[in-house]
């Protein structure tokens with residue numbers, strides 16, 4: 001209601017004035033209206049000792065099928081690489097089940113791009129970042145009141161989800177400040193209710209068409 005929310009969790013029931021759903025790929029399990037606009041996408045990575053010398057420290061590179069970089073792990077120096085963004089059912093949010101086939105394809109790509117250099121794969125893992133239908137994040141009010149969402153980071157959340165949190169915290173505490181997630185571009189109504197979403201206003205001089 002207007003006064004706040006009752007949140008029921010395994011460890012008890014809480015009353016809260018505001019609720020932030022930083023639930024990414026799990027969001028639709030809690031809020032069914034997100035079923036067709038925010039879903040888990042399986043993404044995977046692997047680490048192997050050794051690898052081609054052409055993979056240099058401090059440089060991450062993406063190719064057509066994957067990304068590659070050098071990493072010093074607890075057991076020694078090696079290469080890290082990954083790929084994939086396959087949509088999986090909502091109930092598989094959070095699952096860890098990497099595909100050995102994809103790992104092998106990426107080892108082939110590693111040699112193709114960077115030359116020979118034996119790699120001994122020691123770790124494989126996968127996760128499920130949240131992907132939106134238009135591949136832009138959803139950050140803002142979830143119910144038009146004091147419940148918020150930070151999600152749909154489409155696999156780049158390590159770098160940017162903190163900025164989404166800043167947007168939400170500033171709204172809750174009514175603070176002004178630098179904002180990377182303006183409502184016009186990122187509010188959930190963009191996907192849930194596009195007809196009534198406050199879309200950005202473009203003046204004629206700002207449209208790409210006007211420059212041609």
Ligand SMILES: Cc1cc2nc3c(=O)[nH]c(=O)nc-3n(C[C@H](O)[C@H](O)[C@H](O)COP(=O)(O)OP(=O)(O)OC[C@H]3O[C@@H](n4cnc5c(N)ncnc54)[C@H](O)[C@@H]3O)c2cc1C
Nearest residue numbers: 023024026043044045126127129153155156157158159161
């Ligand atoms: C292989 C792989 C490679 C990646 N590479 C990169 C990269 O190079 N750069 C980059 O920026 N990002 C990368 N990412 C993506 C990045 O890991 C995610 O975008 C980021 O972790 C999202 O953080 P988050 O906190 O928003 O969501 P999550 O880390 O998904 O956290 C959501 C949390 O919500 C909890 N939760 C769900 N439902 C409930 C509930 N009902 N009650 C309480 N808690 C709940 C879950 O347990 C989970 O802990 C990669 C991901 C993978 C899998």
